[in-house]
Amino acid sequence: MSGKQFFIDRYAKLGWTYKKPQVRQSIRINQVNSTGKRLIERLRSLGVEFEKVPFLTAGYWINSTKVSLGATVEYLLGLYSIQEAAAQIPATLFHALHGKNVLDACAAPGGKTVQLADLMGNSGTITGLDINKQRLSAMVNHLERCHISNTIIYNVDARQAKLLNRKFDRVLLDVPCSGNFAGDQEWFNRRTIGDIERNADVQRALFAETATCLNEGGEIVYSTCSLEPEEDELNMDWAVKNLGLKIQKIDCLGSDGLTEVFGRRLDAQVGFCRRIWPDKTQGFFVCKLRKEPLS
């Protein structure tokens, strides 16, 4: 079960009509590093034309540029990062990050880790985990470039997060996923339902492990760039039923999470998730959950 038509038919059953997305390049300004640096003015003087992303505080869509945005002095100084607009959403959904202990469970290559550190003003701590050493070497360059000082990185599979023997106030669970077709023309030819189900199993294992590391009253933000409900709403339904977590209402781009998937009715809370079908952004899914304090 694969191929373009197969997936397009699935999306139609989920209520979305396939259209070719026009994903726009975007950057995120690192607020801590760029304060007082006249970054907007400097980018304009380099020939970069951009506009504010309406649903983000620090995100800008690039309309045109005369320079390579990954090679300017401003980029190398860590004044901004290149980060897709939808991918900028998860880190912004946490409540009160300042001074907190945060777990970034699948951290490399570090775009969201740097964003978290920026939102935290380099306060508190971020523990970043990733199983892939090669991706970690890219991540540490990213951390050095952006002068991040509150982060500690381990080459550890997040499915073994308990080994750290630590509890966290916030967990970012941006799990490895099947991705989507928006940025990859070959996506439809490379993915099967089997892959998606395998990924969903790994995602649940990551979820189960990291949820045990969360303090009572703590928050988890789960995100994928997959459009497949097995990796999104079905996993959230499973988390609500098995991990004692409650889904929180969030206010961000996207439509409500699906509460009925291929004839299967899900917990009503799953509707609080946000599903972002590809358009100006890539496809994305995001959900915020809370571990209720023991009464």
Next chain:
Amino acid sequence: MKPYETFSSRFGGNIAFNPEFIVEKSQRFYLLNPRLKKMQNNFYYAGLYLGKMKDGIFFPSFNLLNMLADEVANKIVVDGKTAWLFTCGRDIFASGIVKVMGSRRKGDATLVLNEFRECLGFGWIADDLSGSAERVAVKNVLDLGDFLRRERRSKE
């Protein structure tokens, strides 16, 4: 004296680190905050990376260079074109130098700042800093373009 202190002293800087918060791992040095200090078991990377020792030579990080730039240290400010060329790995001619702070002595190390006073890297003073426009005044040792070169190397 620790390697990062020896390195700093070459710029006439006087950075004092609390040794309690410096951790060395695989010949790499990290400056940790008190909360990270309590978590520092078997990490891959932590806090502010200061630099590494390799084959007896200390390679500073840009974090360390930035700290030095905030202190009293040898530094030059260069014009926009020179800043760009320096970031691309080129040496600096005297004609591109706008301002000199600290040492002008041949053989000394100096930080290189752009017109916004941001640290782009460092080099060795190779000639009179206000001398002939056509001679290399500062030899490039490390510049910000290194981030891109590392990326390229890791892809290869």
